[in-house]
Amino acid sequence: MAQNTGREIRLRSLPGEELRAADFELVETPVRQPGTGQVLVRNTWMSVDPYMRVRMDPGVTFLPPYQVGQVLDGPATGRVVASGAAEVPVGAAVRHWLGWREFARLDASEVEVLDTSVAAEPDYLGPLGTTGLTAYVATTETAPVRPGDVVFVSASAGAVGSVAGQLAREFGAAKVIGSAGGPVKARKLRETFGFDAAIDHRSAPVAEQLDVAAPDGIDVYIDNVGGEQLEAAIDAMRAGGRIALVGAIGAHGGPENYFQMAAKEITMRGLLVGLHLDQFPEYLGKAANWLRDGTLRTETTVEHGIERAPQALLGVLSGANTGKMLVRLDD
Numbered sequence: 001m002a003q004n005t006g007r008e009i010r011l012r013s014l015p016g017e018e019l020r021a022a023d024f025e026l027v028e029t030p031v032r033q034p035g036t037g038q039v040l041v042r043n044t045w046m047s048v049d050p051y052m053r054v055r056m057d058p059g060v061t062f063l064p065p066y067q068v069g070q071v072l073d074g075p076a077t078g079r080v081v082a083s084g085a086a087e088v089p090v091g092a093a094v095r096h097w098l099g100w101r102e103f104a105r106l107d108a109s110e111v112e113v114l115d116t117s118v119a120a121e122p123d124y125l126g127p128l129g130t131t132g133l134t135a136y137v138a139t140t141e142t143a144p145v146r147p148g149d150v151v152f153v154s155a156s157a158g159a160v161g162s163v164a165g166q167l168a169r170e171f172g173a174a175k176v177i178g179s180a181g182g183p184v185k186a187r188k189l190r191e192t193f194g195f196d197a198a199i200d201h202r203s204a205p206v207a208e209q210l211d212v213a214a215p216d217g218i219d220v221y222i223d224n225v226g227g228e229q230l231e232a233a234i235d236a237m238r239a240g241g242r243i244a245l246v247g248a249i250g251a252h253g254g255p256e257n258y259f260q261m262a263a264k265e266i267t268m269r270g271l272l273v274g275l276h277l278d279q280f281p282e283y284l285g286k287a288a289n290w291l292r293d294g295t296l297r298t299e300t301t302v303e304h305g306i307e308r309a310p311q312a313l314l315g316v317l318s319g320a321n322t323g324k325m326l327v328r329l330d331d
Helices: 121-125 130-142 159-170 183-191 206-213 227-236 277-293 306-318
Strands: 005-011 024-030 038-047 076-083 093-096 103-107 150-153 175-180 197-200 218-223 237-245 267-270 300-304 324-328
Touching: 005 306, 024 306, 038 093, 038 121, 076 103, 076 121, 093 121, 121 324, 130 159, 130 218, 130 237, 130 277, 150 159, 159 175, 159 218, 175 183, 175 206, 183 197, 197 206, 206 227, 218 227, 227 237, 300 306, 306 324
Parallel strands: 150 175, 150 218, 175 197, 218 237, 237 267, 300 324
Antiparallel strands: 005 024, 038 076, 038 103, 038 324, 076 093
């Protein structure tokens, strides 16, 4: 039986200093059948990520900003329920960019057919998605990890950080240090993700804890938060160190010890994963094997139902997730 309506999340208002649930609205909308060369996808999983908050700010330039009154978008997977394209048959599992809705009508060229014998659908939004690719590019190109390095990763219980720390180990790091919020997450860094040391940034100043964890300094910092942790990393950085700027969700102004970067000849480079999508095939071939043999261990935090998507995003921004935050839409 054809589905006549589906629900989607729209941006009701631009957020102020803090994003609120009231900035979103849940809307029921007609489902349109696909035309020639198109497919209709019943979304099963969708991703929420910190960059989505940035797209709500006026003047954002690196991605199209979300518009008030319009449905949001983002990575999602689903099953094709109607098809006007022979190359993407009904029943195919696909990945695409029209999340935040229960049904998506797209051109066949806008979906990627997934091999679910290699990995489950949710994995294609986490370790085999752009978050995994971000960690890979950060540790191989932006701030390449070399054998014997001491590596520090902030927000390392999150989707990018948890993978980045494990990849640093795979690439020969002598010691991997992670930061997270709270003793439960800090313990998980060591026991689940295999970090050598864990910093609970809520329990004491990060600089003090990093000095204990890496008394001889660090070589690489994968920065997912900015602020205090970036300053601490610069203080701890050895000469010739490398910093990958992945995110700055906790930043309030620039680091006060900025000149140390010149004194130590530190390299700091930004990373926008959308400019590195050509590396997806290379990364997927490696990451699928790492998942299978247990080299790469992951976790997900799941909200259920499209109506919980705003809460999921708020949770990511407040650090409520361990690993990748996903919303399951087909419950």
